[in-house]
Amino acid sequence: MAYEPLLDRMPTSRPATMHDDFGLFGERPAYAAEADFKIHGGCGLMGICDESGTLMSGVVAIKAMAVQRDRGNGLGGGFAGYGIYPEFPDHFCFHMMYHDVKAKEEAEEVFDRYFTVDLAEPMPTRPVKGISDAPLLWRYFLVPDPHKLESSEMTAEDFVVHTVMRINSTIDGAFVASSGKNMGAFKGVGFPEEIGHYYLLEEYEGHTWTGHNRFPTNTPGWWGGAHPFTLLDWSIVHNGEISSYGINRRYLEQFGYKCTLGTDTEVATYLFDLLLRRHKLPLELACKALASPLWTEIDRMPEEEQAVMRSLRAVYGPGMLNGPFAIVLGFNGGMLAMNDRIKLRPLVAARQGTRVMVASEESAIREVLDAPDRVWAPKAGEPVVARVEGMEWPIHGDLHLPPNEVSCAVTGVRDSCEIVEVG
Amino acid sequence: MPTSLIQPEFKVEIDYNKCHKCGRCVQQCGWGVYSFNERPFPDDSKCRACHRCVTYCPAHCITIKKNDLALRDNANWSSEQRKNVWRQAETGGVMLTGMGNDKPYLSYFDHLVLDACQVTNPSIDPLREPMELRTYLGRKPDSVGVEPNGEGGFRLKEGGGVSNNIKLNAPIIFAPMSYGSVSLNVHKSLAMAAERLGILMGTGEGGLHADLFPYQDNVIVQVASGRFGVSPDYLRRGAAIEIKVGQGAKPGIGGHLPGEKINKEVSVTRMIPQGTDAISPAPHHDIYSIEDLRQLIYSLKEASGYKPVGVKIACVNNVAAIASGVVRAGADYVYLDGFKGGTGAAPAIIRDHVGIPLEIALAVVDQRLRDEGIRNQASIIAAGSIRSSADMAKAIALGADVVAIGSASLQALGCHLCQGCHTGCCSWGLTTQKPELTRRVDPEWGAERLTNLVNAWSHELQEILGALGVNAVESLRGSRERLRAVGLDAQTCEILGVKPAGL
Numbered sequence: 001m002a003y004e005p006l007l008d009r010m011p012t013s014r015p016a017t018m019h020d021d022f023g024l025f026g027e028r029p030a031y032a033a034e035a036d037f038k039i040h041g042g043c044g045l046m047g048i049c050d051e052s053g054t055l056m057s058g059v060v061a062i063k064a065m066a067v068q069r070d071r072g073n074g075l076g077g078g079f080a081g082y083g084i085y086p087e088f089p090d091h092f093c094f095h096m097m098y099h100d101v102k103a104k105e106e107a108e109e110v111f112d113r114y115f116t117v118d119l120a121e122p123m124p125t126r127p128v129k130g131i132s133d134a135p136l137l138w139r140y141f142l143v144p145d146p147h148k149l150e151s152s153e154m155t156a157e158d159f160v161v162h163t164v165m166r167i168n169s170t171i172d173g174a175f176v177a178s179s180g181k182n183m184g185a186f187k188g189v190g191f192p193e194e195i196g197h198y199y200l201l202e203e204y205e206g207h208t209w210t211g212h213n214r215f216p217t218n219t220p221g222w223w224g225g226a227h228p229f230t231l232l233d234w235s236i237v238h239n240g241e242i243s244s245y246g247i248n249r250r251y252l253e254q255f256g257y258k259c260t261l262g263t264d265t266e267v268a269t270y271l272f273d274l275l276l277r278r279h280k281l282p283l284e285l286a287c288k289a290l291a292s293p294l295w296t297e298i299d300r301m302p303e304e305e306q307a308v309m310r311s312l313r314a315v316y317g318p319g320m321l322n323g324p325f326a327i328v329l330g331f332n333g334g335m336l337a338m339n340d341r342i343k344l345r346p347l348v349a350a351r352q353g354t355r356v357m358v359a360s361e362e363s364a365i366r367e368v369l370d371a372p373d374r375v376w377a378p379k380a381g382e383p384v385v386a387r388v389e390g391m392e393w394p395i396h397g398d399l400h401l402p403p404n405e406v407s408c409a410v411t412g413v414r415d416s417c418e419i420v421e422v423g
Numbered sequence: 424m425p426t427s428l429i430q431p432e433f434k435v436e437i438d439y440n441k442c443h444k445c446g447r448c449v450q451q452c453g454w455g456v457y458s459f460n461e462r463p464f465p466d467d468s469k470c471r472a473c474h475r476c477v478t479y480c481p482a483h484c485i486t487i488k489k490n491d492l493a494l495r496d497n498a499n500w501s502s503e504q505r506k507n508v509w510r511q512a513e514t515g516g517v518m519l520t521g522m523g524n525d526k527p528y529l530s531y532f533d534h535l536v537l538d539a540c541q542v543t544n545p546s547i548d549p550l551r552e553p554m555e556l557r558t559y560l561g562r563k564p565d566s567v568g569v570e571p572n573g574e575g576g577f578r579l580k581e582g583g584g585v586s587n588n589i590k591l592n593a594p595i596i597f598a599p600m601s602y603g604s605v606s607l608n609v610h611k612s613l614a615m616a617a618e619r620l621g622i623l624m625g626t627g628e629g630g631l632h633a634d635l636f637p638y639q640d641n642v643i644v645q646v647a648s649g650r651f652g653v654s655p656d657y658l659r660r661g662a663a664i665e666i667k668v669g670q671g672a673k674p675g676i677g678g679h680l681p682g683e684k685i686n687k688e689v690s691v692t693r694m695i696p697q698g699t700d701a702i703s704p705a706p707h708h709d710i711y712s713i714e715d716l717r718q719l720i721y722s723l724k725e726a727s728g729y730k731p732v733g734v735k736i737a738c739v740n741n742v743a744a745i746a747s748g749v750v751r752a753g754a755d756y757v758y759l760d761g762f763k764g765g766t767g768a769a770p771a772i773i774r775d776h777v778g779i780p781l782e783i784a785l786a787v788v789d790q791r792l793r794d795e796g797i798r799n800q801a802s803i804i805a806a807g808s809i810r811s812s813a814d815m816a817k818a819i820a821l822g823a824d825v826v827a828i829g830s831a832s833l834q835a836l837g838c839h840l841c842q843g844c845h846t847g848c849c850s851w852g853l854t855t856q857k858p859e860l861t862r863r864v865d866p867e868w869g870a871e872r873l874t875n876l877v878n879a880w881s882h883e884l885q886e887i888l889g890a891l892g893v894n895a896v897e898s899l900r901g902s903r904e905r906l907r908a909v910g911l912d913a914q915t916c917e918i919l920g921v922k923p924a925g926l
Binding site for chain 1: 569572577579902905
């Protein structure tokens with residue numbers, strides 16, 4: 001893959017090391033204050049997963065986003081990569097954004113108290129034209145302190161979730177960009193190809209990448225507000241406007257989630273975490289809860305499915321994501337892409353050999369995959385799932401599906417399911 | 424001495440040039456306004472402005488006007504205050520009235536406006552796209568538990584799903600009004616409409632007449648402090664059981680159905696002697712505390728084969744804590760009746776001065792249940808002057824699962840809010856047991872009008888949802904982000920959980 005032309009388009013303007021250690025850039029962004037406002041926007045997105053586990057350079061994600069440049073306005077771009085830290089596969093990797101040294105010290109105090117910090121380093125970046133006002137970017141490879149973990153009576157994952165919530169909501173000027181194992185989010189204010197270049201994504205290799213181009217309409221772009229949003233190893237890139245945001249947020253608050261960002265995407269991330277990790281729903285049912293089939297469809301299902309779907313809708317109605325969206329969920333086992341229940345935003349999918357790719361526009365797919373076996377438009381509410389062979393699948397217990405079988409095994413109108421065949 | 428100082432409230436004017444002298448007005452008026460001697464003569468003092476005669480006059484020659492007798496202006500002593508003093512000086516009695524609170528309290532619904540989509544997200548056209556109103560009433564588990572079904576799919580684990588919920592085709596039910604206070608034909612109209620609409624009607628505290636047995640799957644049977652008509656059979660017939668603790672129009676007050684309204688049918692249904700007053704005690708004498716309520720809830724569940732049991736409470740100061748207790752006591756739904764709620768009969772002083780508005784109560788109850796993580800354990804029914812689909816949408820956005828309509832459903836059947844329910848003389852044949860009056864409501868006609876009303880509101884709710892860009896009512900439920908307040912103070916906004924317009 002030729003990367004040089006892309007480099008040529010990005011002359012440098014100022015040293016990226018000029019972080020705001022001395023408060024040079026004025027007032028700190030009021031991270032928490034944004035939560036009071038609903039942030040609207042449109043976007044472009046992509047996701048690619050090699051089901052064989054073969055690693056791909058981050059360049060594929062940059063290229064896919066670069067052709068979708070006009071779907072954003074330069075106020076937010078970002079990527080998530082999976083399998084990128086093979087040297088620390090079992091550490092929780094925190095990608096942090098700090099507005100100043102004080103925030104960094106406060107966050108590090110939390111890390112030191114509750115975790116063993118095996119590596120802390122500034123995020124490698126390079127100067128890129130168009131990228132300015134970057135916060136302090138650091139990453140930490142952490143293991144929960146065994147004593148603290150034990151006395152907390154939580155799982156390591158819950159322990160990490162609590163830490164993320166605590167930092168985002170109580171430390172002014174500190175923001176957790178990602179917190180999963182063997183993955184990371186790279187995001188900021190700028191066009192995605194600039195952001196990708198800024199973070200040196202060509203030096204990372206992952207089996208799954210997602211990318212996002214943001215078009216916020218009523219908020220000054222800020223680094224934490226760019227996609228993807230993450231929690232543990234879940235990451236979400238999202239194009240859309242979740243019209244049910246108000247109740248989704250209130251529903252999540254019942255379970256202790258603090259929605260500090262005021263964005264739809266944050267809410268979607270937490271909902272997936274609630275349904276998959278805490279309520280242990282299989283992935284396909286979680287999708288059905290979040291983009292529910294219509295009652296008229298449910299009424300036509302066989303009785304057993306009907307009972308499942310009726311309960312899902314009755315119980316998770318407040319969590320249903322209503323309104324136009326296309327979403328790509330990345331996780332360590334692969335990737336899931338999904339549209340809203342009546343397909344009000346674009347989403348195209350393709351497969352070439354072991355690679356499954358989704359994007360807002362087919363142009364992105366044609367840019368990355370030279371000869372796709374198949375390109376299709378997934379139907380409303382029907383998830384497209386790619387799963388990395390041999391990796392843990394976020395379906396609990398014994399609920400593993402055969403690798404060539406995709407989601408929607410249970411619900412929905414069967415013959416409308418998009419079957420992704422393994423090449 | 425004059426027998427009364429109170430002058431008629433209305434003037435009945437007949438244009439005798441147009442009058443057919445047919446006597447229809449004499450026959451139609453339940454209040455005895457008219458006498459007839461070659462032509463009708465009205466007695467203004469008996470008129471309640473119910474417009475029955477106006478509606479039926481073939482010559483359209485009757486006009487009802489306000490009696491504009493001037494009293495000296497006094498902003499403190501309204502003419503109503505003065506009349507009440509005269510009235511009580513004459514009778515020494517408690518002033519009774521019917522229907523809901525008519526005092527000019529702030530209507531919070533009228534200070535809340537709804538959102539709509541523009542550009543960043545599309546609105547949805549309910550004429551062309553599905554727009555779902557189906558609602559399940561009852562307790563929901565915290566999460567859904569599934570297991571593989573062995574065929575590549577999933578089935579519910581035992582106890583993993585929703586059970587004992589009642590399916591409603593729209594988030595609206597007919598509020599409980601007892602047989603005895605309203606006529607059997609009214610009950611039949613409500614039951615037939617509820618069945619056609621796939622919703623529910625409440626029996627109120629007067630039992631379930633045998634003629635309604637065919638509609639029992641669409642009926643909530645009520646157990647109130649008088650226990651009228653309550654039997655194991657009655658409990659097993661209803662789709663759900665409702666314990667009425669209080670009523671919005673008269674929180675803390677029992678009920679009184681005068682003996683004149685207890686005819687044979689009412690007596691059989693209520694299981695009380697004919698002609699005796701039916702007096703419901705103010706409290707349930709087996710519920711003096713929350714733990715007693717829990718025992719009654721579970722007794723009723725046991726007796727009915729575990730039907731959903733709801734609890735109806737009036738909105739009062741500590742309604743949030745009370746509702747929380749009710750949910751923790753095992754109720755499948757909490758029915759919140761706001762202080763503008765209607766009634767067949769209530770002391771005017773209680774109706775107009777006791778209780779708090781539904782909007783406030785609903786907001787604080789929904790929030791409290793969420794704060795305590797038990798919101799899913801019970802549905803919330805909101806009632807107490809839901810006047811339109813807009814009120815319904817706003818109530819749902821504040822957190823209600825379902826709204827109940829009582830006054831509106833009686834109005835669909837002809838009620839003009841003349842506030843004479845307690846007299847038993849309702850000219851529209853609604854709140855009376857006089858056979859010559861009750862036969863004025865043909866249940867088929869009534870059911871059709873009620874069905875039309877609910878369908879119309881449902882269509883309007885669909886329009887609202889479409890404008891909001893969501894296609895299922897659960898996405899509006901509790902979504903206060905879609906409301907804005909206009910002209911409310913900051914503290915009220917905070918209590919309602921609604922931002923002022925502009926934020």
